[in-house]
Each structure stands twice: as structure tokens, then as C-alpha cells.
Amino acid sequence: MTIFPLPIDTIFLKIGVYAIYLLIGIGFGYVLESSGFNKSTKLAAQFYFKDLTVFKVFFTAIVVGMLLIFGAAAIGLLDYNLIWVNPTYLWSGVIGGLVMGMGFIVGGFCPGTSLTALATLKVDGMFYVAGALTGIFAFSETIDEVPHFFNGSYFGRLTLMDLFDLPTGVVALLVTLMALFMFWGGEKLEAIYGNKDISKEPKGRYVGAGVFVVAAIGLIALGQPTNADRWNWISGEQQARLDNREVQIVTEELLHTMHDSKLNLVMLDVREEKDFNLFHITDSDHVLPEEIPALINDFIALPANSLFVIMSNDETRATEVWKYMVAESVPNVYILEGGLNNWVDTYATPYEDEYCAGEKENLQDDEFKYILTSALGDHCPAAYPHLEDHEHVEYEPRIKMELKRAPSAGGCG
Amino acid sequence: MTTATEAQNKEGFFKRLFNRPEKEYWNAYTGGIVLGLVLFTSIFITGNGLGASGGLSRFVAFIEDIVAPGHVDRVPYLIKTAGGELNALDNWIVFISIGAIIGGFISGLRNGRVKLETHKGPKITNKQRWFYAFVGGFLFSYGARLARGCTSGQALSGGATLSAGSWAVMFAIFGGAYLFAYAFRKLWN
Numbered sequence: 001m002t003i004f005p006l007p008i009d010t011i012f013l014k015i016g017v018y019a020i021y022l023l024i025g026i027g028f029g030y031v032l033e034s035s036g037f038n039k040s041t042k043l044a045a046q047f048y049f050k051d052l053t054v055f056k057v058f059f060t061a062i063v064v065g066m067l068l069i070f071g072a073a074a075i076g077l078l079d080y081n082l083i084w085v086n087p088t089y090l091w092s093g094v095i096g097g098l099v100m101g102m103g104f105i106v107g108g109f110c111p112g113t114s115l116t117a118l119a120t121l122k123v124d125g126m127f128y129v130a131g132a133l134t135g136i137f138a139f140s141e142t143i144d145e146v147p148h149f150f151n152g153s154y155f156g157r158l159t160l161m162d163l164f165d166l167p168t169g170v171v172a173l174l175v176t177l178m179a180l181f182m183f184w185g186g187e188k189l190e191a192i193y194g195n196k197d198i199s200k201e202p203k204g205r206y207v208g209a210g211v212f213v214v215a216a217i218g219l220i221a222l223g224q225p226t227n228a229d230r231w232n233w234i235s236g237e238q239q240a241r242l243d244n245r246e247v248q249i250v251t252e253e254l255l256h257t258m259h260d261s262k263l264n265l266v267m268l269d270v271r272e273e274k275d276f277n278l279f280h281i282t283d284s285d286h287v288l289p290e291e292i293p294a295l296i297n298d299f300i301a302l303p304a305n306s307l308f309v310i311m312s313n314d315e316t317r318a319t320e321v322w323k324y325m326v327a328e329s330v331p332n333v334y335i336l337e338g339g340l341n342n343w344v345d346t347y348a349t350p351y352e353d354e355y356c357a358g359e360k361e362n363l364q365d366d367e368f369k370y371i372l373t374s375a376l377g378d379h380c381p382a383a384y385p386h387l388e389d390h391e392h393v394e395y396e397p398r399i400k401m402e403l404k405r406a407p408s409a410g411g412c413g
Numbered sequence: 414m415t416t417a418t419e420a421q422n423k424e425g426f427f428k429r430l431f432n433r434p435e436k437e438y439w440n441a442y443t444g445g446i447v448l449g450l451v452l453f454t455s456i457f458i459t460g461n462g463l464g465a466s467g468g469l470s471r472f473v474a475f476i477e478d479i480v481a482p483g484h485v486d487r488v489p490y491l492i493k494t495a496g497g498e499l500n501a502l503d504n505w506i507v508f509i510s511i512g513a514i515i516g517g518f519i520s521g522l523r524n525g526r527v528k529l530e531t532h533k534g535p536k537i538t539n540k541q542r543w544f545y546a547f548v549g550g551f552l553f554s555y556g557a558r559l560a561r562g563c564t565s566g567q568a569l570s571g572g573a574t575l576s577a578g579s580w581a582v583m584f585a586i587f588g589g590a591y592l593f594a595y596a597f598r599k600l601w602n
Contacts, residue, residue: 004457004458005456005457005458005459005460006458006459008458008459017505018505018508020458020459021459021505021506021508021509021512022508022509022511022512022515023512024451024454024455024458024459024463024509024512025508025509025510025511025512025513025515025516026512026513026515026516026519027451027454027512027516028448028451028455028463028509028512028513028516028565029512029513029514029515029516029517029518029519029520030516030517030519030520031444031447031448031451031516031520032448032513032516032517033516033517033518033520033521033524033526034438034439034444034447034520034524035438035439035441035444035445035448036438036439036444038517038521038526039532040532040533040546041532041533041534041601042438042532044534044600044601045601046590047590047591047594048594048598048601048602052441053438053441053444056441056442056444056445057441057442057444057445057448058445058564058568058569059445060441060442060444060445060446060448060449061445061446061448061449061452061569061573062449062569062572062573063445063449064445064446064448064449064450064452064453065449065452065453065456065569065572065573066572066573066574066575068449068450068453068457069453069456069457069573069574072457078456078457080574082460083456083460083461083574084456084460084461084462084570084574085571085574085575085576086561086562086566086567086570086571086574086576086578086579087561087576087578088576088577088578088579088581089560089561089578090578090581092559092560092561093560093561093567093578093579093581093582093585094560094581094582094585095556095559095560095585096556096557096558096559096560096561096582096585097556097560097567097581097582097583097584097585097586097588097589098556098585098586098588098589098592099552099553099555099556099559099589100552100553100556100557100560100563100564100585100586100589101556101585101586101587101588101589101590101591101592101593102552102556102589102590102592102593103548103549103550103551103552103553103554103555103556104549104553104586104589104590105549105589105590105593105594105597105600106545106548106549106552106593106597106600107545107546107547107548107549107550107552107553108532108545108546108549108600108601109546109549109550109553110465110553110563110564110565110586111465111466111469111550111553111554111557111563111564111565112463112464112465112513112563112564112565113564114550115465115510115513115514115517116513116514116516116517116518116520116521117517118514118517119513119514119515119516119517119518119521119527120517120518120521120526120527120528121527121528121529121530122530122531122532123529123530123531123539123543124531124532124533124542124543124546125546127543127544127546127547127550128546128547128549128550129469129550130547130550131546131547131548131549131550131551131552131554132466132469132550132551132553132554133469133472133473133550133554134547134550134551135550135551135552135553135554135555135558136466136469136470136473136554136555136558137473137477138551138555139490139554139555139558139559140470140473140474140477140488140490140491140558141488143490143558143559144488144489144490147489150559155577155578157576158576158577158578159574159575159576159577160575160576160577160580161575162577163577168575171575172575175575183442201440202440202442205442208442208446
């Protein structure tokens with residue numbers, strides 16, 4: 001089973017969690033200062049092609065980080081679905097980026113670098129930080145005027161792999177080659193505009209470039225884990241939960257959950273469309289099993305109080321979808337015990353009986369067992385039973401909301 | 414008498430600490446590799462990348478919450494960080510930012526680079542430089558809030574996790590800086 005990222009919020013006390021982030025921050029600040037990012041003139045020289053340190057540090061870090069992240073994911077050490085991948089808000093991102101670019105050349109820092117400048121008593125860094133705090137204040141006072149622009153052009157957890165429809169390893173190789181090309185070009189530019197003597201650069205950088213390319217090719221060869229791989233890693237533990245019926249919730253529990261406003265209940269009806277049209281629970285979403293893979297990113301991005309209940313006519317199909325989603329690290333997924341057949345058994349009223357011409361003979365596995373004379377959809381009382389209309393039975397609650405391991409906000413909150 | 418020597422020693426210690434010979438910065442590729450390792454460590458252990466503007470943002474919300482708590486509770490953008498009983502500083506990103514200041518200070522101290530000074534282009538005065546630094550900081554952080562992250566939170570962290578939106582932001586930041594570089598060449602050259 002993939003153990004990283006660690007569920008640090010559940011392992012450590014808050015103070016321990018914050019100590020970890022503090023240490024990471026110290027490492028971050030140390031490197032920024034050591035690379036010369038506390039010096040505005042060095043940062044600005046980047047944009048006049050005199051000193052391309054910013055580019056070199058930045059893209060080397062991206063390549064190293066990327067190769068390690070996807071390398072760890074390939075061997076099953078790190079779960080990519082559980083790490084924060086910035087969601088895409090295209091136009092607010094692009095316009096914000098251009099404004100940042102202007103701020104960069106006018107102010108000579110970016111926020112992270114200005115913190116190290118402040119720490120090393122650079123007066124321009126202090127003024128920059130003061131300006132940054134003022135800018136944030138101005139933003140919070142004005143952004144609610146343009147909510148559609150700020151929250152629009154949303155594409156969710158969209159990766160470059162999704163965008164170009166390429167395997168992860170290929171994207172990693174392209175990014176690596178692009179970075180190397182930029183380093184090569186950057187050094188040429190430094191020689192022309194910055195009068196730098198390239199021959200003094202360490203020869204070891206050619207070795208480093210070779211290592212990067214080999215590692216990226218290795219990523220292509222390894223591939224990223226498939227859903228079957230991911231299921232195999234967790235099957236021991238999760239198959240036991242299935243077999244012990246720890247994840248199948250009874251109709252009564254679903255009914256109560258439907259009336260619990262604290263939960264973001266997502267009911268996925270994974271049956272064929274004809275069955276869904278005959279009868280389904282109010283607010284359940286019709287999703288075919290083959291549509292699930294494309295929805296995983298959206299499921300992961302939902303808030304921590306989200307609860308998934310999968311339902312088919314009986315349980316076979318719902319169980320397959322459950323396995324798929326659990327293997328993809330979607331939290332809080334449950335199956336409706338006995339499926340929709342059981343639901344109708346429990347909550348059918350005289351209204352439904354009127355449209356029912358009996359039960360099918362020779363019932364196949366996971367087939368809707370009632371013969372309905374009309375497609376009821378959710379236009380019937382059993383689609384949304386009221387709590388007070390039914391006698392309640394004692395049941396053992398199965399749903400235990402787990403703390404979300406995937407971060408729900410990145411470095412931007 | 415002992416206190417006097419102690420004070421002298423103390424002064425000597427701080428003098429020595431702050432008057433270390435200024436050392437060269439790291440080679441850029443070395444810096445990049447170490448930064449990549451820090452980034453990976455963060456993502457590997459916590460699932461979160463690095464960030465800077467988020468910490469500043471929460472600091473602002475914290476101050477506003479002290480000065481005008483009612484106002485914070487009425488501005489939708491602030492509610493989620495400091496509304497009601499929420500403490501704006503009670504968030505991991507704040508500790509990354511505090512750490513970045515400490516880490517920068519340690520590195521600067523070790524290498525003799527903690528000095529009260531202003532870096533600027535040759536054609537402008539210190540005061541002009543401070544003014545432009547303030548304006549630049551204002552613009553950058555406004556843009557960073559709009560784009561939901563700055564060079565660290567979006568371009569670096571999102572770049573390494575291959576987020577499509579983060580790459581768009583990254584190109585926009587560098588594109589914007591190159592686009593306006595000519596117009597502001599007097600500040601730096």
C-alpha cells in the first residue's frame with residue numbers, strides 16, 4: 001500500500017504538524033537565500049538576459065521535483081491522487097500571472113524571495129513585503145466585485161497529461177528536454193548580454209543533464225500505476241472490509257444520511273439507463289461504470305464532508321465501482337446494501353404498487369426485479385421517503401467519515 | 414566585573430556573527446537541485462507543495478480580524494480564512510512562510526549576507542527603489558491572489574506536479590515580466 005503522503009494530521013498533534021511545515025519552510029528559505037534570491041538586482045537581471053540564475057534554479061527544481069514525485073508514484077511509494085495538484089482556473093490565472101510578471105520587474109522580487117530579503121535586512125525587500133501586504137488587503141476588498149471572473153474558467157484538477165493526452169513519462173521527458181534546452185539557451189544569452197565566461201561553469205552539469213534524461217526515460221518505461229495495480233496494493237485490507245460487510249450500508253442508514261444536511265451526499269446510480277428511468281432515488285446521479293475513471297479527479301476535489309454511496313439493482317455492479325473508486329483513493333465510499341431492489345422492497349407505497357405488475361421470474365444477477373408498467377423515475381414517494389412516514393428499525397451505522405488525506409487547498413489559501 | 418566581560422564577549426560574538434566575510438551564492442544548478450529536494454520532501458510527506466503569498470495573505474486577514482472583526486465577517490473572501498472564530502494564522506502555509514524567513518536568515522547569517530542595504534539599479538535613488546519595491550509588491554501579491562498562488566505555490570509546486578493551470582500561470586508570470594522589462598529598464602540598468 002502507498003504510505004506517502006503521510007496522513008500527518010492524524011499521526012501528529014497540531015504542534016507536530018506545524019513543526020514539520022516550519023522545517024520545510026526553513027529549508028525553503030535557506031535555499032532561496034543561498035541561491036541569491038534575496039538580491040533584487042540579481043533577480044531582475046534575469047529579465048535582461050544578464051544572469052539567468054532564476055531560470056536555472058527554478059526549472060532545475062521543477063525537473064528534480066517532478067522526476068522524484070512521479071518516480072515515487074511509479075513504484076507505489078507516493079499516491080499522486082492524494083497530493084495537492086493546483087486546480088485550473090484559466091483566465092484568472094493568466095491575468096493574475098501577467099500582473100505578477102509586472103510586479104516582478106517593478107518590485108524586483110516575488111513573495112517567497114522577498115521574505116528572505118526581509119530576513120537578511122534588505123530595505124527594498126522590506127518595502128516589497130509592505131507593498132505585498134497592502135496588495136493582499138486591496139485584493140480582499142475588491143475581488144468580490146468580480147466573482148464570475150475569479151471563479152470562472154474552472155477546469156478542476158487538470159494535468160498536462162490530461163491536456164495533451166500523453167502518458168506521464170512522456171510529459172516528464174518533454175518537460176525535462178524543454179528545461180535543458182532553456183539552460184543551454186540561457187547560458188548562450190548570459191555569454192552575450194552578461195559577459196559571463198561559460199567555460200567556468202562546472203562540467204558536472206552535463207552529467208546532471210544526462211541523469212535527468214535517463215530518469216525521465218525510466219519513467220516512460222515504468223509507467224504510472226494502473227487501477228488494477230492500485231487495487232492489488234490495498235486488496236488485502238479492502239477485500240476484508242467488503243467481505244465483513246463493513247462498507248455496505250442498510251437502506252435505513254442511507255435514508256438518515258439523505259436527511260443529514262452536514263454531509264455532502266453523492267449518490268451514484270451505476271445501473272443501465274433504462275433501469276434508472278424506471279426508478280431512481282431523488283438526487284442520485286446516473287453514472288455508468290465506464291464513466292467513473294474520468295470523474296475520479298472531480299471526486300477527489302470535493303470537500304472533506306463528501307460521502308459517496310454507490311448503488312445498482314443488487315450489489316455486484318456497485319461493488320466493482322466501489323473497488324475502482326477505493327483503489328483511486330477516493331475517501332468515504334459505501335455501497336447500498338441490497339441495492340435498489342432492496343430499497344423498493346423497503347419503501348414502496350401503494351402508489352408504486354399501482355404501477356407494479358409483479359416480479360420477474362428467472363432473475364439475473366443484479367437485475368431490477370420489479371416489472372413496472374410506467375417509468376416512474378423519481379416521481380414517486382419511494383424516491384424520497386420522508387423520515388416521519390416510516391417505522392424505524394435499529395441498525396448498526398457503517399459510515400465512519402475519515403479525515404481527508406488529500407489536501408483540499410494548496411499553498412495559496 | 415564579570416558582567417562587563419560577558420557583555421564584551423556578547424558584543425564580540427554578535428560582531429563576529431554579523432561581520433562574517435560575504436560568501437558567494439551557490440551555483441544555480443546546485444540551488445535548483447536542493448530546492449527540488451525540499452519541494453519533493455514537502456509533497457512526499459505532507460501532500461502539500463511550497464508557498465509564500467498564502468502565508469502573507471493570512472497574516473493580513475489576521476490583522477484585519479483584530480482591527481475590524483465585523484468587516485472580516487462580511488467580506489466573503491475573508492470569511493473563509495478569518496470569519497467568526499477562525500484564527501487566520503492557524504494554517505500550515507503560515508508556518509512555511511515563517512520558516513522561509515528563519516531559513517533565509519540562517520543562510521544569510523552563515524554566509525555574511527545579513528546587512529542593512531538596498532539593492533538597486535545605478536540610475537535611481539534609494540527612495541525611488543523603495544517606492545518601486547512597494548508598488549511591485551502590491552502588484553505581485555494582487556496578481557498572486559487572483560491566480561491563487563505565486564511563483565512558489567503555483568509555478569513551482571504546480572509545475573512539478575504537472576498541473577495544467579499552474580503551467581499557464583508560470584508562462585504568464587515570466588511572459589509578463591519579459592513583456593514589461595523594456596518599459597522598466599531604467600530601474601535596473
